[in-house]
Amino acid sequence: MNESASNNESASREDAVPRFLVDGTAGKLARWLRILGFDVLYVSACEVPALVRLARQSDRIALTRNTEIATRLGDASILLRSEHLRGQLEQVVHSVGPDAYRPFSRCNICNEKLERVKKETVRGRVPEFVYATQDSFSSCPQCGRYFWHGTHYANMLEQVRLIVEGDHDESE
Ligand SMILES: [Zn+2]
Numbered sequence: 001m002n003e004s005a006s007n008n009e010s011a012s013r014e015d016a017v018p019r020f021l022v023d024g025t026a027g028k029l030a031r032w033l034r035i036l037g038f039d040v041l042y043v044s045a046c047e048v049p050a051l052v053r054l055a056r057q058s059d060r061i062a063l064t065r066n067t068e069i070a071t072r073l074g075d076a077s078i079l080l081r082s083e084h085l086r087g088q089l090e091q092v093v094h095s096v097g098p099d100a101y102r103p104f105s106r107c108n109i110c111n112e113k114l115e116r117v118k119k120e121t122v123r124g125r126v127p128e129f130v131y132a133t134q135d136s137f138s139s140c141p142q143c144g145r146y147f148w149h150g151t152h153y154a155n156m157l158e159q160v161r162l163i164v165e166g167d168h169d170e171s172e
Pocket residue numbers: 107108109110111112140141142143144145
């Protein structure tokens with residue numbers, strides 16, 4: 001499908017969208033941010049000085065629970081207040097604004113941008129019922145996984161929508 005009409009808009013928007021570096025203190029968050037379409041580099045284990053250097057060199061905002069990293073990086077970091085995924089996601093989404101994310105545009109494993117594929121090409125490669133009920137498919141150029149907007153993703157997106165709109169139970 002040709003989407004040239006929206007190309008300019010998405011390109012300029014992309015420049016403004018922050019890229020993140022997530023350390024081992026927030027692994028789940030890394031995966032979720034990728035699901036939301038953010039470019040996320042995940043580093044599970046790294047010494048503080050090396051991580052700080054990496055964040056600066058790669059021009060990424062560090063998302064961390066580590067106060068030393070956050071202090072060293074200042075504005076180029078977000079110190080995550082919550083130890084829970086939901087609170088962390090809420091904090092990040094609120095800091096970047098609700099328009100910054102593009103759900104399901106990136107592989108949550110490889111961080112690669114997904115490419116749209118024609119429905120015919122996934123025949124026999126995705127479960128039968130998925131093929132029968134879904135029309136829009138994309139694949140990851142890195143790992144070859146296929147993605148579609150199934151119930152699972154719909155549920156996740158709904159959770160994110162609730163977080164963005166602040167319509168959730170604080171006690172959770
Ligand atoms: Zn992938």
